[in-house]
Amino acid sequence: xxxxxxxxxxxxxxxxxxxxxxxxxxxxxxxxxxxxxxxxxxxxxxxxxxxxxxxxxxxxxxxxxxxxxxxxxxxxxxxxxxxxxxxxxxxxxxxxxxxxxxxxxxxxxxxxxxxxxxxxxxxxxxxxxxxxxxxxxxxxxxxxxxxxxxxxxxxxxxxxxxxxxxxxxxxxxxxxxxxxxxxxxxxxxxxxxxxxxxxxxxxxxxxxxxxxxxxxxxxxxxxxxxxxxxxxxxxxxxxxxxxxxxxxxxxxxxxxxxxxxxxxxxxxxxxxxxxxxxxxxxxxxxxxxxxxxxxxxxxxxxxxxxxxxxxxxxxxxxxxxxxxxxxxxxxxxxxxxxxxxxxxxxxxxxxxxxxxxxxxxxxxxxxxxxxxxxxxxxxxxxxxx
Amino acid sequence: xxxxxxxxxxxxxxxxxxxxxxxxxxxxxxxxxxxxxxxxxxxxxxxxxxxxxxxxxxxxxxxxxxxxxxxxxxxxxxxxxxxxxxxxxxxxxxxxxxxxxxxxxxxxxxxxxxxxxxxxxxxxxxxxxxxxxxxxxxxxxxxxxxxxxxxxxxxxxxxxxxxxxxxxxxxxxxxxxxxxxxxxxxxxxxxxxxxxxxxxxxxxxxxxxxxxxxxxxxxxxxxxxxxxxxxxxxxxxxxxxxxxxxxxxxxxxxxxxxxxxxxxxxxxxxxxxxxxxxxxxxxxxxxxxxxxxxxxxxxxxxxxxxxxxxxxxxxxxxxxxxxxxxxxxxxxxxxxxxxxxxxxxxxxxxxxxxxxxxxxxxxxx
Numbered sequence: 001x002x003x004x005x006x007x008x009x010x011x012x013x014x015x016x017x018x019x020x021x022x023x024x025x026x027x028x029x030x031x032x033x034x035x036x037x038x039x040x041x042x043x044x045x046x047x048x049x050x051x052x053x054x055x056x057x058x059x060x061x062x063x064x065x066x067x068x069x070x071x072x073x074x075x076x077x078x079x080x081x082x083x084x085x086x087x088x089x090x091x092x093x094x095x096x097x098x099x100x101x102x103x104x105x106x107x108x109x110x111x112x113x114x115x116x117x118x119x120x121x122x123x124x125x126x127x128x129x130x131x132x133x134x135x136x137x138x139x140x141x142x143x144x145x146x147x148x149x150x151x152x153x154x155x156x157x158x159x160x161x162x163x164x165x166x167x168x169x170x171x172x173x174x175x176x177x178x179x180x181x182x183x184x185x186x187x188x189x190x191x192x193x194x195x196x197x198x199x200x201x202x203x204x205x206x207x208x209x210x211x212x213x214x215x216x217x218x219x220x221x222x223x224x225x226x227x228x229x230x231x232x233x234x235x236x237x238x239x240x241x242x243x244x245x246x247x248x249x250x251x252x253x254x255x256x257x258x259x260x261x262x263x264x265x266x267x268x269x270x271x272x273x274x275x276x277x278x279x280x281x282x283x284x285x286x287x288x289x290x291x292x293x294x295x296x297x298x299x300x301x302x303x304x305x306x307x308x309x310x311x312x313x314x315x316x317x318x319x320x321x322x323x324x325x326x327x328x329x330x331x332x333x334x335x336x337x338x339x340x341x342x343x344x345x346x347x348x349x350x351x352x353x354x355x356x357x358x359x360x361x362x363x364x365x366x367x368x369x370x371x372x373x374x375x376x377x378x379x380x381x382x383x384x385x
Numbered sequence: 386x387x388x389x390x391x392x393x394x395x396x397x398x399x400x401x402x403x404x405x406x407x408x409x410x411x412x413x414x415x416x417x418x419x420x421x422x423x424x425x426x427x428x429x430x431x432x433x434x435x436x437x438x439x440x441x442x443x444x445x446x447x448x449x450x451x452x453x454x455x456x457x458x459x460x461x462x463x464x465x466x467x468x469x470x471x472x473x474x475x476x477x478x479x480x481x482x483x484x485x486x487x488x489x490x491x492x493x494x495x496x497x498x499x500x501x502x503x504x505x506x507x508x509x510x511x512x513x514x515x516x517x518x519x520x521x522x523x524x525x526x527x528x529x530x531x532x533x534x535x536x537x538x539x540x541x542x543x544x545x546x547x548x549x550x551x552x553x554x555x556x557x558x559x560x561x562x563x564x565x566x567x568x569x570x571x572x573x574x575x576x577x578x579x580x581x582x583x584x585x586x587x588x589x590x591x592x593x594x595x596x597x598x599x600x601x602x603x604x605x606x607x608x609x610x611x612x613x614x615x616x617x618x619x620x621x622x623x624x625x626x627x628x629x630x631x632x633x634x635x636x637x638x639x640x641x642x643x644x645x646x647x648x649x650x651x652x653x654x655x656x657x658x659x660x661x662x663x664x665x666x667x668x669x670x671x672x673x674x675x676x677x678x679x680x681x682x683x684x685x686x687x688x689x690x691x692x693x694x695x696x697x698x699x700x701x702x703x704x705x706x707x708x709x710x711x712x713x714x715x716x717x718x719x720x721x722x723x724x725x726x727x728x729x730x731x732x733x734x735x736x737x738x739x740x741x742x743x744x745x746x747x748x749x750x
């Protein structure tokens with residue numbers, strides 16, 4: 001008798017398949033754990049303590065564990081599988097928060113969720129899963145892992161639900177990590193997940209989705225930056241691309257490429273009364289550079305720390321690309337320059353491409369990896385020069 | 386396969402005799418402060434237990450006040466003496482360590498024993514009224530402190546002395562009177578009694594500071610209805626601990642077997658407090674470069690309960706403060722593990738544990 005392949009892709013019974021589930025305390029990862037436990041897998045829940053919750057919510061004496069850790073623990077206790085909390089405050093500070101702060105200080109706009117997936121979750125926690133003799137690690141991310149029947153290779157694909165798709169935040173997943181990972185929710189819409197949460201009677205079934213960066217209370221990232229680097233709020237000049245000083249800024253950390261609102265210089269400076277946008281941030285000279293919308297247009301994007309998935313090593317590859325988490329993919333040609341760097345030439349220029357963000361590359365639904373935006377070439381500036 | 390429980394210093398399996406007396410006393414009702422027959426019956430249960438708990442540490446019944454546990458007992462003293470200068474050892478339990486105000490730490494030697502010369506210096510530095518609080522046996526290492534010496538030094542400077550004897554009482558002979566101390570904290574659940582019951586022992590004729598207000602219980606020293614069945618269980622557990630003390634001391638043989646095996650399993654293993662007197666049941670060790678959380682999780686999944694050096698109540702792991710006070714570097718102190726045995730530990734369990742230990746040490750190498 002041949003053993004059937006189980007739903008996680010192993011030729012053995014679920015009870016003999018150990019899966020570590022990374023549980024955040026939210027609905028998605030809780031349902032992931034509950035489903036796998038229901039299927040009879042040897043489920044081990046792990047929740048990471050990433051930062052001091054008491055400090056983050058600015059309330060003293062909130063003890064070590066936040067509500068999310070408590071919720072994850074309760075779900076595991078109710079369903080009856082082991083659950084552990086790992087103290088990853090140091091890892092998280094080193095790999096995510098420090099980088100977050102440093103990126104802002106360089107005048108760039110970081111995406112800490114990608115760094116967290118890349119380091120704390122898929123490097124450090126994944127090692128723990130292997131040390132626990134697990135066969136694989138599952139998360140509640142909305143993304144699909146598809147095994148290509150021809151090549152036998154695991155591929156990363158967009159989630160079925162485009163409103164929940166988290167592929168932008170997971171582009172840095174390496175092939176080796178992908179082989180070990182499972183994403184049971186990638187084929188679902190959030191409605192289905194919530195239905196299952198209710199069916200399981202999970203304590204957090206009606207918990208709202210998290211929107212903000214987890215360690216930034218109320219979206220106030222500047223106060224996090226200031227807490228770690230009190231010198232981050234150096235005021236300086238706001239300069240028009242034509243060289244005129246048009247105002248003062250209160251620290252470059254408050255500005256993002258493409259930003260229009262809150263510049264504090266009104267709209268009346270240009271001749272035709274058109275609004276100003278942040279075109280560039282010059283950290284070395286502590287300058288915010290503004291100009292008309294046209295000046296934001298870029299058609300070439302340079303990437304570093306790239307992660308290439310897939311085996312297509314053609315020099316120029318027609319792809320679609322996302323340059324921000326919330327945008328429709330646009331068409332481009334990818335030139336891989338090395339294992340970790342590349343250049344994207346966009347079919348039509350895009351506005352507001354910010355260094356520090358990720359460029360994530362797709363072939364239809366398949367994620368071909370991506371890279372961190374080092375800089376983008378600004379056509380208008382170049383032509384004017 | 387039944388689980389192997391090696392975390393007695395966290396809490397013990399409750400003795401069957403204790404479960405029986407708790408069940409029995411719970412079927413009777415009665416508030417020990419009530420005057421009627423039901424109340425009087427409850428009162429007798431409490432007073433019998435008081436004599437048993439006092440007897441265990443060489444104190445009389447009237448020196449015993451029941452509390453909700455040793456954390457309350459420790460808080461009663463440390464908070465009560467907050468107007469004093471307070472000297473505590475650097476390895477105290479959190480309920481002492483994080484409780485006092487005006488606290489100065491008495492360092493310990495690398496073997497875990499308190500530095501008596503430093504204590505003497507500290508005592509002589511000031512003539513303010515002083516409280517000295519030094520635990521009798523450490524919860525992580527099992528190292529037994531020279532309380533009698535501590536008292537001698539303290540008394541020569543007219544200081545008040547408190548000892549947290551949670552990990553000592555019922556495990557080796559403790560004589561409150563001979564130690565010449567003023568206060569001692571005890572806990573029922575570290576000797577096979579129920580959780581949520583403890584005691585504070587006080588020097589004859591001395592009243593402890595008040596911590597709980599609002600009722601005249603425990604001779605007006607501690608307000609709150611007595612936990613009659615819990616106290617009954619504490620009394621029985623104390624009697625049993627005294628009766629079986631030689632068995633507890635004999636755990637030393639198993640400990641030695643474990644330690645030699647663990648040392649042989651890897652040159653990364655270090656055991657602490659070995660040249661100091663130790664409680665017979667406790668092993669504190671580090672495994673260099675091992676993620677102690679992952680190691681503990683693996684043992685748990687294999688059916689073995691031990692603890693990492695010092696787990697916070699939320700379950701996350703910090704480097705052991707006790708080992709760091711003994712001079713162990715932070716990175717190594719993060720790899721701390723504690724194994725502790727007790728009245729129900731059997732040699733076959735130890736053999737099975739050592740098999741699993743060796744397997745894991747090799748796999749995670």
